[in-house]
Amino acid sequence: DIQMTQSPSSLSASVGDRVTITCRASQSISIYLNWYQQKPGKAPKLLIQAASNLQSGVPSRFSGSGSGTDFTLTISSLQPEDFATYYCQQSYTLPRTFGLGTKLEIK
C-alpha cells in the first residue's frame, strides 16, 4: 500500500497568516493526489483534486501543488472558517490511502 505522510500533524496559526501543509507519498503517484477539509463533527469535504484543481466554490486562497511524491496545500491568508483538519489522499492505486491529517488551530 502507498503510505501518505503529512506534516506537520498540528499547526497553530493566526487569522491572516499564510500556511503550508505538506504531504509525501511513499512512491511516485504523479498528480493523483486530493485534499480534504474536515471541521469538527462534520463530514470531510473535497477541496482540491488532482493536486491543484480547486473544487467549485472553494475560495481562491486555497491552492495545491506538487507531483511525484511531494505535495503542498497552501492557504494564502487564513480565515476563521479555515480552522479544521486537512487530509491528503492518493488515488493512484488501490487501496486508496489517506494521510493522518493536519489539525490547524487558532493561535
Add this chain to the structure above:
Amino acid sequence: EVQLVESGGGLVKPGGSLKLSCVLSGFTFSDVWMGWVRQAPGMGLEWVGRIKRKIDGGTTDYGAAVKGRFTISRDDSKNTLYLQMNSLKTEDTGMYYCTTDSGGRTVITALDSWGQGTLVTVSS
C-alpha cells in the same frame, strides 16, 4: 445539489452483523461510482471500499481490513448504496461515511460528495 443520507448504524456485539444504507439525491445514481469511508473516534480517515457503476462492470474493491467481511452493493432502482458488515470487531467502531467517487467521470478520481455519516459501535 447532491445529497447523501446514510442510515442503519447502531450498537452491535462483536461477531455480529449490520447493514448500512445510503440514499443519493441530486444526481443520477446509476451514473456514479460509490464508496464508503470510515473514521474511528478521534482518528483519521480509512477507505473501506467502492463499487463502480454497472456500465463500468459494477465491480467492487475493498480495503484489507474489511475484505472478506464487508460487502458493498447497490440498487440503482432505489438510488441506494449498501454496506453489509459481518463478523464485526471492536476495531470496526466508528463513523461510516457514504461518498460518491468521481471514477468514470474524471481521469484522476476523488471522493467528491460525502454524507453526514452513521455511527457504528461494536461492543459487548
